[in-house]
Amino acid sequence: MNKQSPKERIRNFKEVALGLSEEEALKEASRCISCKKAKCSMNCPVEIDIPGFINAMKAGKFDRAIKIIKEKNNLPGACGRVCPQENQCEGACILNAKKAPINIGGLERFAADYELKHMPGAESIEHRAWRQKVAVIGSGPAGLTCAGDLAKIGYKVTVFEALHTAGGVLVYGIPEFRLPKEIVKKEVKYLESLGVEIKTNFIVGKTALLKDIFEQGYKAVFIGTGAGLPSFMNMPGENLNRVYSSNELLTRVNLMKAYLFPEYDTPINIGKKVAVIGGGNTAMDSARVSVRLGAEKVYIVYRRTENEMPARKEERENAKEEGVEFCMLTLPVGIIGDEKGFVKSMECVKMELGEPDDSGRRRPVVVKGSEFIMDVDTVIMAIGQSPNPVFLKATPELALDKWSKIITDPKTQAANIKGVYAGGDATEGDDTVIAAMGAGKRGAKAISGYLKNEK
Amino acid sequence: MFNILRNDQIAPGIFKMTINAPLIAAKAKAGQFIMIRIDETGERIPLTIADTDDKNITIVYQVAGVTTYRLTEKKKGESVSDVVGPLGRATDTGKIGTVCCIGGGVGIAELYPVAKAYKNAGNNVIIIIGSRNKELLIFRKELELLGAEMLVVTDDGSSGEKGFVTNALKKIIDSGRKIDIVYAVGPGVMMEAVSNLTKPYGIKTLVSLNTVLVDGTGMCGSCRVQVGDETKFACVDGPEFDGHMVNFKELKTRQGLFIEQEKHACKIRGIIR
Numbered sequence: 051m052n053k054q055s056p057k058e059r060i061r062n063f064k065e066v067a068l069g070l071s072e073e074e075a076l077k078e079a080s081r082c083i084s085c086k087k088a089k090c091s092m093n094c095p096v097e098i099d100i101p102g103f104i105n106a107m108k109a110g111k112f113d114r115a116i117k118i119i120k121e122k123n124n125l126p127g128a129c130g131r132v133c134p135q136e137n138q139c140e141g142a143c144i145l146n147a148k149k150a151p152i153n154i155g156g157l158e159r160f161a162a163d164y165e166l167k168h169m170p171g172a173e174s175i176e177h178r179a180w181r182q183k184v185a186v187i188g189s190g191p192a193g194l195t196c197a198g199d200l201a202k203i204g205y206k207v208t209v210f211e212a213l214h215t216a217g218g219v220l221v222y223g224i225p226e227f228r229l230p231k232e233i234v235k236k237e238v239k240y241l242e243s244l245g246v247e248i249k250t251n252f253i254v255g256k257t258a259l260l261k262d263i264f265e266q267g268y269k270a271v272f273i274g275t276g277a278g279l280p281s282f283m284n285m286p287g288e289n290l291n292r293v294y295s296s297n298e299l300l301t302r303v304n305l306m307k308a309y310l311f312p313e314y315d316t317p318i319n320i321g322k323k324v325a326v327i328g329g330g331n332t333a334m335d336s337a338r339v340s341v342r343l344g345a346e347k348v349y350i351v352y353r354r355t356e357n358e359m360p361a362r363k364e365e366r367e368n369a370k371e372e373g374v375e376f377c378m379l380t381l382p383v384g385i386i387g388d389e390k391g392f393v394k395s396m397e398c399v400k401m402e403l404g405e406p407d408d409s410g411r412r413r414p415v416v417v418k419g420s421e422f423i424m425d426v427d428t429v430i431m432a433i434g435q436s437p438n439p440v441f442l443k444a445t446p447e448l449a450l451d452k453w454s455k456i457i458t459d460p461k462t463q464a465a466n467i468k469g470v471y472a473g474g475d476a477t478e479g480d481d482t483v484i485a486a487m488g489a490g491k492r493g494a495k496a497i498s499g500y501l502k503n504e505k
Numbered sequence: 506m507f508n509i510l511r512n513d514q515i516a517p518g519i520f521k522m523t524i525n526a527p528l529i530a531a532k533a534k535a536g537q538f539i540m541i542r543i544d545e546t547g548e549r550i551p552l553t554i555a556d557t558d559d560k561n562i563t564i565v566y567q568v569a570g571v572t573t574y575r576l577t578e579k580k581k582g583e584s585v586s587d588v589v590g591p592l593g594r595a596t597d598t599g600k601i602g603t604v605c606c607i608g609g610g611v612g613i614a615e616l617y618p619v620a621k622a623y624k625n626a627g628n629n630v631i632i633i634i635g636s637r638n639k640e641l642l643i644f645r646k647e648l649e650l651l652g653a654e655m656l657v658v659t660d661d662g663s664s665g666e667k668g669f670v671t672n673a674l675k676k677i678i679d680s681g682r683k684i685d686i687v688y689a690v691g692p693g694v695m696m697e698a699v700s701n702l703t704k705p706y707g708i709k710t711l712v713s714l715n716t717v718l719v720d721g722t723g724m725c726g727s728c729r730v731q732v733g734d735e736t737k738f739a740c741v742d743g744p745e746f747d748g749h750m751v752n753f754k755e756l757k758t759r760q761g762l763f764i765e766q767e768k769h770a771c772k773i774r775g776i777i778r
Contacts (some may be wrong), residue, residue, distance in 0.1 A: 212722050214542055214549075214587040222724075251589040253722060257528050278724040282736065289729050289736060289755055291762045298725035306548060306719065312773055315571050316548040316719075317766035391758030439741055440722050 051156050056371040060341050063226045063309050066368060067131070070153070075160040079107040081145070082152050089142035090154060095488030096129075096195070098122045100139055100154055107157060116165040119158060124198030124241060125191065125487065127166060127233040128220055130159025133484045134362050166236050180206040180245070182501050185268040187254045187441065190218020191483045192474030193274030194241055195490030196497070201244040203498060208268070209246060212253040212440070215305065218276055219475075220483070222305040223297070225335050227342070231304070255444035260470075269504055270469045270497045273448075273456060274490065277475035278438030282431055283327070287385030291392045292321055296328070296336040296432035303339050321427030323347040325396055327382055328432030329359035334366060336430045337374045348374045349426070353381040353401050353414045379403070379414065383421070385429055396424045437476045451478065462496035463489055469504075471497055506584040510561060512577070516641050518568045519611055520577055527560040529590045535622035536596030536713065536745060539564065540721040542587035543575055551718045551740075553615040553690075554591060555644075562588075565614035565643065570767045574776045592721045593744045596711075598622035602685035603629040605677065606653075607670050607699055609691025610636055614644045615713060616690050623688070624651050631677065631684075632656070635670040635695075639663035671698045684708050689748065693757050700748030710748035714739050717762060731755050 052068040053059075059066050070078060082104040090100040099118050106114040119126045135141070135155040143151035181204045186193045189211040197207045215221050217234040242248065254263060263271060280295030282288050299318065302308040306316035324340040326333050329352040340348045350369065352359060355378045359366065370376070379401040388394040400420035403412035437454050449457045449466035456465055456472040463471045473489025475481065510523040529539060538553045539562065550572045556563040566573050579585065596619050604623045608616030613634045624630045630653040636642050637660045648655060656673045657665030666673065670691075678684065689699040690713040703710045716728035716739040728739035731752035737743060771777075 212589065213720065214589070222720075251587050252528070253589060253592075256591060257532060257589070278720075278722065280724070280726045282726070282729075284736075289731055289759065291758060295726040298719060298727050301719050301725050307546075311766065312571075312770040314546045314548075315575075315770065317763045317770070319762055319766060391755070391761075438723055443741075 060372050065230050066227050070156045070160045078153050079104050085144055090139040093138045093142035095484045096122045096491055112161055112164040116161040124195050125237045126158050126162035127237050130155050130162050131229050182269040183267050184270045185263045186272045188274040189216035190274055190276050192486035192490040195487040196272045196494045197246045198241045199494035201246045207246045209248045210252040210254050211250045214250050216248045222301045225304055225339055255441035260445045272493045273472035274474045275438050275441050275476045277435035279436045281434045285384050290385055290387040292428045294430050296332045296430050299336055299430055320345055323426045324428040325349045325351050325426040326430040326432055327351045331361045331365055333432035334361045334369045336432050337369050341372050349377050351377045351380050358411045393427050393429055396426050398424055463493035507588045508584045509579055511581055512579050516643050519643055521565050523561050523563045526562050526588050530557040530560055530562050533557050533591040534595035535598055535618040537591035537593050539588050539590035543585050548572055555614040555617055567611040571770045598626050600627045605631045605684045605687045607633045607689040609670055609695040612691030617644050617647055624653055633670045633673045671702050697753040704749050711745045712748040713744050
């Protein structure tokens with residue numbers, strides 16, 4: 051797929067991957083051999099009929115293709131861009147034997163973009179009579195998917211969103227250059243056309259409690275409150291100025307558009323030399339945002355090696371192309387400040403890989419006497435998040451595990467309270483957009499099953 | 506959209522705005538705040554809820570930067586696009602005994618709901634309010650109506666005793682009266698001075714911190730504050746903390762993170778601060 055050149059793209063926040071042209075899409079689709087037992091579909095967390103939509107594309111029926119995708123996936127424009135296809139559909143493609151899997155993500159994106167461009171407001175559902183009311187808490191990938199699936203079969207869904215814009219991590223977390231916010235806006239609009247009502251500026255746990263929601267006549271609740279609480283390392287100097295959580299950096303830049311300051315009112319204060327601590331996609335996003343904000347040196351600081359990094363290969367490559375330097379086997383131990391309370395440098399130690407740990411990855415151990423100082427003036431902590439505590443603290447009746455994640459039945463996403471379901475980052479294991487969407491789908495199915503027996 | 510019912514200047518540079526927000530009004534308790542965003546290009550800023558009625562909330566703000574300046578331009582009948590809350594933990598205003606409520610500057614408005622709640626819970630409430638001069642003494646009438654003992658100080662002596670809130674507090678302590686809790690809200694230096702004063706006497710002191718926030722729901726960590734050995738998030742763990750444990754030096758530094766950006770934004774918009 052064509053991309054903006056690194057030289058060009060480090061100066062803007064426009065989308066990096068430019069998408070397939072119609073010609074390219076037709077050509078790519080024609081390579082698909084339409085396996086009878088399609089492994090790609092089996093490896094899609096939301097079970098899209100992949101050969102089905104590709105066949106429609108082969109015939110140039112892009113409107114038919116997007117219909118097939120949308121039977122299963124309410125957010126195709128987002129998924130075509132941010133799914134780790136290499137581990138899912140594309141990873142399972144039989145053509146991997148020839149090292150040439152079909153670019154399924156690219157095709158999905160093409161179909162989604164085609165619809166947004168050529169058929170705005172193509173679909174809307176008018177139910178003659180709505181079924182029961184269902185509340186969804188949080189408008190991220192899990193919540194939106196659950197809401198869309200329930201609306202399609204006639205449930206009256208209200209999504210409660212704490213922020214002023216719907217989309218959750220799709221709007222506050224993932225940068226514009228990977229997922230344009232216009233796409234998210236349109237996909238949310240599509241859900242609204244299905245009858246989903248979205249209430250922004252509404253924090254369940256503060257503006258209303260879970261019990262208030264049931265009292266308002268909602269018969270079931272799906273919780274998709276995400277992993278909003280950023281983690282820090284508890285090392286000295288973490289509260290110095292210009293130490294940010296990746297959540298803060300990304301929220302300021304993506305949701306609040308600090309990259310357009312002062313046209314937009316939200317500021318960001320980034321120095322010249324930025325260290326991003328962590329090895330996931332969020333770390334890559336933070337590093338690439340820092341590059342675009344004008345940092346001269348941006349380092350990814352990770353305690354293992356690149357082989358162990360959870361970030362997608364594509365994102366690692368994009369980051370490197372944009373000049374991000376990878377400092378592997380490096381563990382920060384403290385941040386040093388200047389007299390004004392700003393970051394001056396960071397103390398680190400070198401690591402080496404030892405025996406495999408519980409995750410199967412070789413455990414990094416500290417090399418004795420390897421302390422050194424990194425010359426940086428900004429530090430971004432991208433070492434993970436835990437579930438947002440606001441709703442959970444206000445809902446003590448909800449059963450949580452020791453990591454404060456909501457305990458659910460993996461088949462139905464049911465929590466310990468009758469009529470309450472949960473999925474996505476607020477629960478264990480759903481750590482990607484598409485996995486969260488899979489959970490939203492399972493939740494929707496279970497909720498519809500549950501409500502058939504409730505009056 | 507949230508409709509504005511009034512937006513009046515109540516002192517030089519200080520405004521009082523009432524916004525229609527029935528859901529927030531129904532849940533708001535003393536000590537809680539809202540996040541407000543004026544429009545699409547606006548930032549999210551926190552403002553303490555100074556008062557509520559059935560359907561509306563009242564906030565009091567001092568012009569300090571772009572957003573507060575832009576707020577002053579809003580007229581009755583206009584609206585702001587986003588208001589969310591009530592956020593933060595509410596003040597624990599049970600019956601304690603004698604509570605000394607101290608407010609400084611624009612913090613006097615923030616003190617009002619807390620003093621009222623302490624009073625309604627049957628506490629013996631002593632109120633101390635202070636500002637630079639007479640004109641800046643806001644919410645004086647409202648506080649007087651609570652019927653509590655009230656001391657007024659100004660830096661220049663234009664109203665009440667000349668001096669700082671700490672002078673008034675020290676007098677009470679020196680008189681031998683027993684104070685169970687001191688609650689202080691206002692500028693960082695004031696809250697720090699109050700905490701330093703009460704510490705040797707072992708008087709429990711709560712301070713309500715004003716940190717930089719983005720979402721206000723624990724998501725970004727912008728509001729990190731060191732309390733004792735721990736880092737707390739003012740938005741979800743606070744905004745009230747034990748004044749004897751707060752690292753005020755760090756608080757002040759962190760409040761200054763965006764000062765250059767703010768200056769720049771004010772300058773290009775021609776806002777005089």
